[in-house]
Amino acid sequence: MAVAAKQKKQNIGLNTIYGILFAIGTGHFFNDSIQAVVPAMFPILEKTLSLSYSQIGWIAFVVNMTSSVMQPVFGYYADKRPTPFLLPLGMFMSMIGLIGFGLSPNFYVILCSVFFIGIGSAVFHPEGSRVAYMAAGGKRGLAQSIYQVGGNFGQSLAPVFTALIFYPYGQKGILSFTFVAALGIMLLLYVSKWYQRQIAIGVKTKKKVVSNSKNAINPKIKLAMALLVFIVFARSWYSAGISNFYQFYLIEDYGVSITHAQIFVFIFMIAGVMGTFLGGPLADRFGKRNIILFSLVGAAPLTLILPYVPLFWVIPLFFLIGFIVTSSFSVTVVYAQELMPQKIGMVSGLIVGLAFGMGAIGAVIYGNLADLFSIKFVMIFCSALPLFGLLTFLLPSDKKVRELNEND
Known part of the structure; x- marks a missing residue:
C-alpha cells in the first residue's frame, strides 16, 4: 500500500491534468474578459462623459497598476500559505467593480470602480498561474500557454464588446457582464476544491523541499530576472500603445x-x-530564451513601418505583429518560474503583473503625449520599443538556468 501511495504521488507530478488546465484557462478567460471591459469603453466614455486622452490614460493606469502592484504581494503570500479560495474571491471583487462601473456618473466614480476590477485580477492571477504549474506535469510550456491563452482571448474581445454591446447600448451594457462573473465564480470554486486536495496530498513533499532549500539566490539569477523584467517592460509598453490608443x-x-x-x-x-x-509548445521545442528573443526582435522591422503604411496594409501587419510579439507571453512566465522555482507565486505575479503595470504607466504617458503632440507621435514612439528585445542575448540559456539552480 505504501508503495502504491508513493507511486500515486509521483504520477501526480508527472501527468498533465488537462481538465484542470482548461478549467483554469476558462477562468482566466472570464477574468480578463471583465478587465477588457475597461479599454472597450474608452471610445464611448470619451463621447458620453467628454473625457480627455489624459483621463482615459488615468483610468487605464488605475485598473492596470492596481493589478500590477498587488499581484506579487498576493503571490508572495500564496508562496508562504497557498489559499485556493482566493480564486473565486478575486472574481467576486471584479463583479463589484463591474456593477460600479456600469452605474458610474462621472470620472471619479469610474476610477473607484476600476480599482476593484484591478484588485480582483491581482487576487486571481498568481494563484491561477500556480494551478497551471501544478497541473502541468512535464509540459510546463504547453500548460502555461493553455492558461495564458484564456486570458489573452478574453482581452482580445475588447473591440468586439465595443462594437456589439457598448456602442449600441452604452455604459449600462457593462451590467450584462455580471453574469460572466457569476459563471466564473462557480467554475473557480470547482478549481479551488481540486487545488485544496493537491495541497493535502503534497504537503509532506512541500515541507521537505522548503527545509532543504537555501534562502540565498544566485546573483546571476537575480541579474537574469532583472533583465527579464525590463524585456517584459518593453513588450508591455508596445502592447499598451496599440490596445489603448x-x-x-x-x-x-x-x-x-x-x-x-x-x-x-x-x-x-x-x-x-x-x-x-503556440509560443509555449514552441518554447518546449526550441528553448524559452530563443522564443523570447524572436518575439521582440522578429517583430521590430514590422512595428517600425506600421505608422507609415497605407490602410490596406494595416491588417496583415497587425496580424503578424500581434502573433510574434505575444508568442513570448506565456514563455516569460515559465522562464521566470524556472529561474526561481522556490517562489512560483511571487515570480508569476511579478511577470504577469508587470505586464499590466508597465502598460498602465505607458497608458498615462501616452495619453499625455497624445494631448501634447498627437496620436501619430505616440504610435511612432511605440514602434521602436521592440528593439529592446536585443537584451535577450544577455539572458542565460535554458540549460544554463538549470545548471544555476542545481548549483544554488
Whole structure:
C-alpha cells in the first residue's frame, strides 16, 4: 500500500491534468474578459462623459497598476500559505467593480470602480498561474500557454464588446457582464476544491523541499530576472500603445469609424491569442530564451513601418505583429518560474503583473503625449520599443538556468 501511495504521488507530478488546465484557462478567460471591459469603453466614455486622452490614460493606469502592484504581494503570500479560495474571491471583487462601473456618473466614480476590477485580477492571477504549474506535469510550456491563452482571448474581445454591446447600448451594457462573473465564480470554486486536495496530498513533499532549500539566490539569477523584467517592460509598453490608443489613431489619421476601428484592434489581439497558445509548445521545442528573443526582435522591422503604411496594409501587419510579439507571453512566465522555482507565486505575479503595470504607466504617458503632440507621435514612439528585445542575448540559456539552480 505504501508503495502504491508513493507511486500515486509521483504520477501526480508527472501527468498533465488537462481538465484542470482548461478549467483554469476558462477562468482566466472570464477574468480578463471583465478587465477588457475597461479599454472597450474608452471610445464611448470619451463621447458620453467628454473625457480627455489624459483621463482615459488615468483610468487605464488605475485598473492596470492596481493589478500590477498587488499581484506579487498576493503571490508572495500564496508562496508562504497557498489559499485556493482566493480564486473565486478575486472574481467576486471584479463583479463589484463591474456593477460600479456600469452605474458610474462621472470620472471619479469610474476610477473607484476600476480599482476593484484591478484588485480582483491581482487576487486571481498568481494563484491561477500556480494551478497551471501544478497541473502541468512535464509540459510546463504547453500548460502555461493553455492558461495564458484564456486570458489573452478574453482581452482580445475588447473591440468586439465595443462594437456589439457598448456602442449600441452604452455604459449600462457593462451590467450584462455580471453574469460572466457569476459563471466564473462557480467554475473557480470547482478549481479551488481540486487545488485544496493537491495541497493535502503534497504537503509532506512541500515541507521537505522548503527545509532543504537555501534562502540565498544566485546573483546571476537575480541579474537574469532583472533583465527579464525590463524585456517584459518593453513588450508591455508596445502592447499598451496599440490596445489603448491605436483605435484613436485609426479614427483621426485614417478617418475610419469607431466600429470599423475595433476590427483592426481585434485582429491584433486575436493574433496575440494564437501567438500565446503556440509560443509555449514552441518554447518546449526550441528553448524559452530563443522564443523570447524572436518575439521582440522578429517583430521590430514590422512595428517600425506600421505608422507609415497605407490602410490596406494595416491588417496583415497587425496580424503578424500581434502573433510574434505575444508568442513570448506565456514563455516569460515559465522562464521566470524556472529561474526561481522556490517562489512560483511571487515570480508569476511579478511577470504577469508587470505586464499590466508597465502598460498602465505607458497608458498615462501616452495619453499625455497624445494631448501634447498627437496620436501619430505616440504610435511612432511605440514602434521602436521592440528593439529592446536585443537584451535577450544577455539572458542565460535554458540549460544554463538549470545548471544555476542545481548549483544554488
